[in-house]
Amino acid sequence: MFKYTSAAVALALVCGIASVGGAPHHATRDQGQIPDVTVLQFALTLEHLESAFYNGALEKFDANAFASAGFPPWVRERYEQIAGHEASHVAFLTKAIGENATKPCTYNFPYTDPKSFAALSLSIEGVGTAAYTGAAHLLSNPDDINAAGSILATEARQTSWIHSAVNKGTPWSGPYQTxxxxxxxxxxxxxxxxxxxxxxxxxxxxxxxxxxxxxxMPKAGSTIEVAVDKSDTAGMFMAYYSGLSVLSSEIQNGETVIPEGLQGVVFAGVVSEKPTEGKRPTDETMRSGLVAIDFGLPADAKVESPM
Incomplete structure (x- = not known):
């Protein structure tokens, strides 16, 4: 198990990363075709968050703090570059959307030192990459698709760098982005x-x-207890998003057995219908927010099964 990646997911879980219900941003969902501008506003919401995350940490932790935490100088320098990327993404999307551009929110990130910041940065980047990948098909304008693809490629590179160079893990979880x-x-x-x-x-x-x-932080093949806020999980399934595949396990008496073979960072949530090949969970079948589970792989691990 590599050094910091499990800490990233653990931090995310501690701060309630699975829950949307208490979020102050009152979100709604249009059941019809989603306009490109709405998709870009969603992307800008995440970019504001990422930009605030990096800028806040770099303001709080100087070069000496990173050195005291055991990082070589180039780690903070690369994070400075990433902060610049996120600021550029914010400016680009703000200009593209115009007067209806989403404004930044107030955030609370639970990093307390450079190590916890570096660990949490993997989760932040992983969510952004997964979001861009999943929203690509919602765009219709070719220029918007190209712009989103360009940002996605950079976000994916940032995720890989944090995963491997900083957290000493494999730069990817498999051949497909989730x-x-x-x-x-x-x-x-x-x-x-x-x-x-x-x-x-x-x-x-x-x-x-x-x-x-x-x-x-369970292992593949192990039994876990599952609980959803104010909801019974009887007759439900746990869905595991890994690459382009969605595996599942039945929840019985508040417990379920994680499938074998999962590796890397996997997103999991409770759904009301068993996922099948070609039929991924939808907003209508999801019954909980997601958690990120790191079935950790060290840098020299062999990734065997394509997901």
Whole structure:
């Protein structure tokens, strides 16, 4: 197991990363075709969060703090570059959207030192990459598709660098990036948001109750306890989003057995219908927000099964 990646997911779980229900940003979902501008507003919401995350940490932790935490100088320098990327993404999307551009919110990130910041940065970047991948098909304008693809490529590179160079793990979980719906991705990001401007546009997302699993860092093939805020899980299934595949396990008496073979970072949530090949969970079948589970792989691990 590599050094910091499990800490990233553990931090996310501790701060309630699975829950959307308590988020201050009141999100709604249009059941019809989602306009490109709405998708871009959702992307800008995440970019504001990422930009605030990096800028806040770099303001709080100087070069000496990173050195004291055991990082070589180039680690903070690369994070400075990433902060610049996110600021550029914010400026680009703000200009593209115009007067209806989403404004930044107030955030709360639970990093306390450079190590916890570096660990949490993997979760932040992973959510952004999964969100761009999952929302690509919602865009119709070729220019918007190209712009989103360009940002996605950079976000993916940033994720890989953090995963491997900083956290000493493999730079990817498998041959395919996991796509998440806007609602799924937002369920992972929203607990970092404490308040937003009242005139911010509504987002194409649905709110879900929070999910907790115990233990929070399980192994593939192990049994976990599953609990959803104010909801019975009887007759439900646990869905595991891994690359382009969605595996599942039945929940019985509040417990379920994780499928064998999962590796890397996997997103999981409770659904009302068993996922089948070609039929991924939807906002209508999701019954909880998502949690991120790291079935950790060290840097020299062999990734065997394509997901």
């Amino acid at each position: 796509p998440l719906t806007p609602s799924g991705a937002y369920s992972l990001a929203s607990p970092f948001i404490t308040s937003c401007p009242e005139n911010n546009p509504s987002l194409p997302v649905k709110s879900f109750p929070g999910l907790t699993i115990s233990p929070s």
